[in-house]
Amino acid sequence: xxxxxxxxxxxxxxxxxxxxxxxxxxxxxxxxxxxxxxxxxxxxxxxxxxxxxxxxxxxxxxxxxxxxxxxxxxxxxxxxxxxxxxxxxxxxxxxxxxxxxxxxxxxxxxxxxxxxxxxxxxxxxxxxxxxxxxxxxxxxxxxxxxxxxxxxxxxxxxxxxxxxxxxxxxxxxxxxxxxxxxxxxxxxxxxxxxxxxxxxxxxxxxxxxxxxxxxxxxxx
Amino acid sequence: xxxxxxxxxxxxxxxxxxxxxxxxxxxxxxxxxxxxxxxxxxxxxxxxxxxxxxxxxxxxxxxxxxxxxxxxxxxxxxxxxxxxxxxxxxxxxxxxxxxxxxxxxxxxxxxxxxxxxxxxxxxxxxxxxxxxxxxxxxxxxxxxxxxxxxxxxxxxxxxxxxxxxxxxxxxxxxxxxxxxxxxxxxxxxxxxxxxxxxxxxxxxxxxxxxxxxxxxxxxxxxxxxxxxxxxxxxxxxxxxxxxxxxxxxxxxxxxxxxxxxxxxxxxxxxxxxxxxxxxxxxxxxxxxxxxxxxxxxxxxxxxxxxxxxxxxxxxxxxxxxxxxxxxxxxxxxxxxxxxxxxxxxxxxxxxxxxxxxxxxxxxxxxxxxxxxxxxxxxxxxxxxxxxxxxxxxxxxxxxxxxxxxxxxxxxxxxxxxxxxxxxxxxxxxxxxxxxxxxxxxxxxxxxxxxxxxx
Ligand code: B12
Numbered sequence: 180x181x182x183x184x185x186x187x188x189x190x191x192x193x194x195x196x197x198x199x200x201x202x203x204x205x206x207x208x209x210x211x212x213x214x215x216x217x218x219x220x221x222x223x224x225x226x227x228x229x230x231x232x233x234x235x236x237x238x239x240x241x242x243x244x245x246x247x248x249x250x251x252x253x254x255x256x257x258x259x260x261x262x263x264x265x266x267x268x269x270x271x272x273x274x275x276x277x278x279x280x281x282x283x284x285x286x287x288x289x290x291x292x293x294x295x296x297x298x299x300x301x302x303x304x305x306x307x308x309x310x311x312x313x314x315x316x317x318x319x320x321x322x323x324x325x326x327x328x329x330x331x332x333x334x335x336x337x338x339x340x341x342x343x344x345x346x347x348x349x350x351x352x353x354x355x356x357x358x359x360x361x362x363x364x365x366x367x368x369x370x371x372x373x374x375x376x377x378x379x380x381x382x383x384x385x386x387x388x389x390x391x392x393x394x395x396x397x398x399x
Numbered sequence: 400x401x402x403x404x405x406x407x408x409x410x411x412x413x414x415x416x417x418x419x420x421x422x423x424x425x426x427x428x429x430x431x432x433x434x435x436x437x438x439x440x441x442x443x444x445x446x447x448x449x450x451x452x453x454x455x456x457x458x459x460x461x462x463x464x465x466x467x468x469x470x471x472x473x474x475x476x477x478x479x480x481x482x483x484x485x486x487x488x489x490x491x492x493x494x495x496x497x498x499x500x501x502x503x504x505x506x507x508x509x510x511x512x513x514x515x516x517x518x519x520x521x522x523x524x525x526x527x528x529x530x531x532x533x534x535x536x537x538x539x540x541x542x543x544x545x546x547x548x549x550x551x552x553x554x555x556x557x558x559x560x561x562x563x564x565x566x567x568x569x570x571x572x573x574x575x576x577x578x579x580x581x582x583x584x585x586x587x588x589x590x591x592x593x594x595x596x597x598x599x600x601x602x603x604x605x606x607x608x609x610x611x612x613x614x615x616x617x618x619x620x621x622x623x624x625x626x627x628x629x630x631x632x633x634x635x636x637x638x639x640x641x642x643x644x645x646x647x648x649x650x651x652x653x654x655x656x657x658x659x660x661x662x663x664x665x666x667x668x669x670x671x672x673x674x675x676x677x678x679x680x681x682x683x684x685x686x687x688x689x690x691x692x693x694x695x696x697x698x699x700x701x702x703x704x705x706x707x708x709x710x711x712x713x714x715x716x717x718x719x720x721x722x723x724x725x726x727x728x729x730x731x732x733x734x735x736x737x738x739x740x741x742x743x744x745x746x747x748x749x750x751x752x753x754x755x756x757x758x759x760x761x762x763x764x765x766x767x768x769x770x771x772x773x774x775x776x777x778x779x780x781x782x783x784x785x786x787x788x789x790x791x792x793x794x795x796x797x798x799x800x801x802x803x804x805x806x807x808x809x810x811x812x813x814x815x816x817x818x819x820x821x822x823x824x825x826x827x828x829x830x831x832x833x834x835x836x837x838x839x840x841x842x843x844x845x846x847x848x849x850x851x852x853x
């Protein structure tokens with residue numbers, strides 16, 4: 180067990196030093212040593228990245244560090260996941276989330292923070308980027324078999340497109356397939372209610388808590 | 400740099416993914432250069448007094464920009480510039496630009512650190528949401544303030560004809576036309592028909608429809624382009640730049656370094672800010688606006704933003720002819736004393752550091768028309784009073800002001816203030832007695848703190 184702790188420590192260190200190569204090496208070592216891979220994901224990668232997310236929230240580290248830390252985590256987890264799959268196991272994902280900033284809106288930072296923290300907290304995230312028309316968002320949700328569609332809008336004018344995504348989903352008869360989460364500076368709970376979204380969060384942390392609290396029901 | 404070169408390079412530059420540009424080019428180099436050039440901040444100092452560090456910050460920003468270039472988001476290409484192109488552009492930057500017409504014509508200058516010349520005042524709704532019904536009156540009230548040199552961003556229209564505006568729609572173009580007409584009508588009513596209007600109507604190529612020599616925005620009105628943090632530009636902005644350059648408008652290029660974002664903390668973000676100043680002139684900017692934004696506070700009068708505003712402005716003031724102006728967004732809102740403490744703190748910092756001023760506006764306006772022309776006047780008076788003031792003299796005043804609001808930066812709990820229609824008598828377009836009393840009281844406080852407001 181001492182060995183396992185040492186490897187978790189290496190994984191943690193790889194996140195703290197934003198080192199993808201070290202994360203991969205630690206993951207390979209975990210496999211070679213025959214550690215329980217699910218525990219390794221949780222203890223080695225998930226816990227440290229959550230801590231990094233909290234440090235980011237306190238602005239002790241900044242966006243590049245958060246991004247690099249998340250990249251290291253992804254690299255390490257990918258190695259563990261491959262080994263798990265080979266053994267017929269499966270990495271538990273809390274759910275698949277499509278994230279994007281709506282059409283006409285190029286604000287990307289808040290959306291990226293939401294995507295990174297969701298990923299850090301065990302969600303499978305597909306970040307479509309910014310200025311994404313409603314049909315493309317729906318297409319991506321369908322093709323990735325998503326559970327959640329998370330829509331960012333930073334302009335009071337582009338909030339309209341959050342409404343349009345929901346309307347288009349309804350028209351296509353797909354509305355009930357997805358949990359629709361909306362956010363961004365001008366977005367409020369009242370707006371979310373008005374357009375019939377399922378959830379609203381002020382920030383990325385709240386978004387994670389919200390999805391965690393409602394995810395029963397769409398585990399696949 | 401000739402615009403045709405920009406247009407060409409945005410189609411032919413190296414194809415790169417946005418994330419690689421931001422992380423490998425911007426973030427990595429900003430981190431490296433801020434260390435190499437020893438750019439530091441102790442987390443306490445409000446106004447930079449270290450001239451050598453300001454000079455190093457300029458060199459670091461110049462080197463960063465030569466490394467990164469600008470990312471053209473829609474084509475995914477990097478627009479790069481050679482060292483000699485950058486240095487030529489810096490050498491030939493114009494240090495003054497005229498705007499407006501007739502007796503209302505004004506001129507903005509490059510300023511030095513602790514310059515005795517008065518800063519130029521861009522003041523107006525600054526893109527706060529303005530309701531179509533209040534658009535003319537609100538802007539008329541701003542134009543009545545003679546201390547305002549240029550009416551600044553007459554307002555963000557959410558709807559026209561009672562209809563919400565979808566960006567890039569036909570309605571957005573109609574909104575742009577009305578925006579130009581209403582803004583011109585406002586300054587005409589205010590008795591300043593030739594007053595310069597810094598315009599940025601809607602986020603669409605159709606925005607150029609606000610232009611009309613007789614009834615809208617003119618070739619003598621500065622037009623705003625906004626770079627995308629960090630060091631990125633989109634097709635809409637380039638399209639508008641192409642048109643406005645050809646039409647002869649002064650180009651007001653704005654950027655928002657996000658402290659805590661891809662530039663990292665204050666040192667790295669200051670280097671990114673200098674690089675963005677240079678990017679702005681390379682893309683055709685003649686007046687360059689910096690919004691010293693903090694990612695967490697989401698406003699510009701926090702400690703981090705104050706220091707960045709001082710350092711980056713000093714770097715540019717001391718090492719180039721760039722005409723700089725600093726944006727002012729606050730947590731407190733008009734109708735509260737905190738609003739004035741905040742914009743005064745940043746104005747003293749920016750003006751003594753060699754900048755002109757643009758603003759003020761609550762970072763998170765509540766509802767429509769959440770701005771005050773009378774508070775704009777006070778802002779301008781403070782900015783004028785800071786002309787010729789030393790940084791040493793400004794520092795304790797900024798400290799005292801900062802102490803008054805530092806515990807109340809949270810946008811949710813900061814004073815909510817009131818909209819224009821509650822702060823003014825709409826028939827006479829004069830402040831209510833209560834609003835005037837707030838102005839008188841805060842002004843006295845500011846005088847007592849040592850700001851020479853005559
Ligand atoms: C930085 C910034 C920019 C940068 C964007 C850079 C980039 N790469 O993203 C630039 C300079 C390009 C820019 C451009 C513009 N901007 Co801007 N911008 C901002 C600013 C200052 C900060 C935004 C930011 O990144 N914050 C940091 C992140 C971490 O916070 P956040 O985005 O709020 O995200 C958090 C939450 O909102 C939430 N969240 C976000 N998305 C989602 C999604 C979901 C699903 C959930 C659950 C949560 C969630 O979680 C995030 C993390 O905690 C805001 C001011 C503000 N107070 O927010 C204005 C602001 C959003 N912009 C504004 C405007 C007007 C514009 C422009 C139109 C300006 C102009 N005239 O050109 C253009 C529009 C361009 C376009 N087509 O989109 C206005 C919008 C006003 C309005 N009425 O809608 C604001 C509010 C400023 C203001 N008060 O005027 N902008």
